[in-house]
Amino acid sequence: MPKYAARVDENQKAIAQALRQAGASVAECHAVGAGFPDLCVGWQGQTFLIEVKNPAKPKSKRQLTDAQVRWHNEWCGHVAVVETVRDALEAIGIPYKGTIS
Numbered sequence: 667m668p669k670y671a672a673r674v675d676e677n678q679k680a681i682a683q684a685l686r687q688a689g690a691s692v693a694e695c696h697a698v699g700a701g702f703p704d705l706c707v708g709w710q711g712q713t714f715l716i717e718v719k720n721p722a723k724p725k726s727k728r729q730l731t732d733a734q735v736r737w738h739n740e741w742c743g744h745v746a747v748v749e750t751v752r753d754a755l756e757a758i759g760i761p762y763k764g765t766i767s
C-alpha cells in the first residue's frame with residue numbers, strides 16, 4: 667500500500683468527464699505511480715495515455731516529476747500532457763467546439 671495517497675489535479679475530474687461525454691472510455695490511473703500517466707483513454711479503437719496538469723498552478727508546479735520524465739522518455743507509444751478539456755479532446759483527435767453534447 668502506498669505511503670501517501672496519489673495527488674489528483676483539481677481539473678482531472680472535469681477532463682475525464684468531458685472525455686466520457688464525448689464517447690471515450692476513461693480509466694483513472696493516477697494511483698499507479700512510478701510516473702505512469704493519470705488517464706488511460708480509449709477512443710475509436712486506440713488507446714491514449716494522458717498526464718493531467720493544472721493550469722491554475724504556477725508553471726513550476728506543472729512540470730513533470732522526475733519519475734514522469736523517465737516514464738515518458740521510455741514509453742514507445744502515445745502519451746500527452748494536457749491542462750484543459752480542449753487539450754485532452756484534441757490529444758485523442760476530437761476537435762474542440764466549446765461544448766460537449
